[in-house]
Amino acid sequence: MRTGAPFKIAVFADLHFGENAWTEWGPRQDVNSIFVMNTVLRQETPGDLIPFQRHHFVIYLGDVITANNIMIANASLYWDQATSPAKDRGIPWASVFGNHDDAAFEWPIEWFSTPGIPPIHCPQTATSYSGEECSFKGTGRLELMKNEIKNNGSSSSYGPRNLWPSVSNYVIQVSSPDDQQSPVAFLYFLDSGGGSYPEVISSGQVEWFRQKAEEINPDSRVPEIVFWHIPSTAYKVVAPKSGIQKPCIGSINKEDVAAQEVETGIMDLLANRTSVKAIFVGHNHGLDWCCPFKKLWLCYARHTGYGGYGDWPRGARILEITQKPFSLQSWIRMEDGHVHSEVVLS
Ligand SMILES: *[C@@H]1O[C@H](CO)[C@@H](O)[C@H](O)[C@H]1NC(C)=O
Numbered sequence: 336m337r338t339g340a341p342f343k344i345a346v347f348a349d350l351h352f353g354e355n356a357w358t359e360w361g362p363r364q365d366v367n368s369i370f371v372m373n374t375v376l377r378q379e380t381p382g383d384l385i386p387f388q389r390h391h392f393v394i395y396l397g398d399v400i401t402a403n404n405i406m407i408a409n410a411s412l413y414w415d416q417a418t419s420p421a422k423d424r425g426i427p428w429a430s431v432f433g434n435h436d437d438a439a440f441e442w443p444i445e446w447f448s449t450p451g452i453p454p455i456h457c458p459q460t461a462t463s464y465s466g467e468e469c470s471f472k473g474t475g476r477l478e479l480m481k482n483e484i485k486n487n488g489s490s491s492s493y494g495p496r497n498l499w500p501s502v503s504n505y506v507i508q509v510s511s512p513d514d515q516q517s518p519v520a521f522l523y524f525l526d527s528g529g530g531s532y533p534e535v536i537s538s539g540q541v542e543w544f545r546q547k548a549e550e551i552n553p554d555s556r557v558p559e560i561v562f563w564h565i566p567s568t569a570y571k572v573v574a575p576k577s578g579i580q581k582p583c584i585g586s587i588n589k590e591d592v593a594a595q596e597v598e599t600g601i602m603d604l605l606a607n608r609t610s611v612k613a614i615f616v617g618h619n620h621g622l623d624w625c626c627p628f629k630k631l632w633l634c635y636a637r638h639t640g641y642g643g644y645g646d647w648p649r650g651a652r653i654l655e656i657t658q659k660p661f662s663l664q665s666w667i668r669m670e671d672g673h674v675h676s677e678v679v680l681s
Pocket residue numbers: 409411412413415482
């Protein structure tokens with residue numbers, strides 16, 4: 336963060352790179368998704384001469400790739416394409432996993448239709464594969480993460496070993512350059528599972544959060560902002576019934592909340608911390624609202640990718656943090672440049 340300047344975060348959700356590489360539309364939609372990201376980053380940083388990395392950041396909020404549709408051994412190729420808009424601008428980024436990022440490959444059903452010849456059938460259980468033919472079963476979370484953090488610009492990390500195979504659990508400190516000692520905010524990232532792992536934030540992760548927060552923010556003085564992919568069941572509680580009305584703010588409410596399987600305590604913990612300002616999730620492409628829940632906000636990002644279901648216009652949620660006094664504001668920047676759903680979250 337640069338002195339006096341706001342710290343701006345672009346959230347890219349549900350890009351779903353790598354779909355149907357054997358068709359024309361698959362690769363084309365990835366090109367379109369790159370275009371969305373480039374447009375958003377260009378419009379949010381117009382004519383900016385200050386080095387980007389000092390006050391800009393990108394978050395890849397899961398379902399970066401659609402691994403169940405990627406028939407090669409190493410899906411990092413697509414992951415790298417998806418993170419290239421941040422990397423090419425020298426903007427640091429971080430990522431969390433969604434339910435599609437390490438899903439096992441599924442044979443496209445159309446390959447079995449006449450006159451298609453059924454290829455080798457790989458077993459459904461992901462653990463017991465052996466042999467060349469099934470070697471494209473998918474690239475695991477650790478492998479994807481290992482490849483990402485080889486990049487200079489990536490701020491992601493593996494998270495504590497004792498939480499594996501839940502991987503993207505870590506915290507990033509936002510600080511101002513003239514006072515590294517006093518954090519402006521903590522950004523928490525949690526792996527909400529899915530793919531090779533149940534769709535849940537486990538009690539182990541809750542305990543990790545509790546201990547981490549106790550260690551680095553014992554008096555809850557520093558604001559905390561939280562990111563994961565699959566909404567918790569609390570999102571169902573606050574979801575607008577039809578139209579989006581105050582106090583909720585957003586532009587599309589086109590489907591039901593697809594929540595995690597169970598709630599093991601993360602919401603209780605977060606709602607009790609006065610320092611937690613907002614949670615951001617992706618997963619539901621047809622939802623982009625923010626609604627208050629107790630003392631914090633539950634927000635969706637905005638479907639950024641041309642991959643994945645749904646045809647709602649693409650965009651990205653932007654967050655802006657200012658330091659003195661602290662504030663967290665947000666809006667959605669669309670592919671066509673227009674801005675909507677401005678909201679003050681703290
Ligand atoms: C996967 O591909 C990436 C490049 O996209 C490469 O850096 C990495 O070494 C590859 N990993 C394996 C296990 O082949």
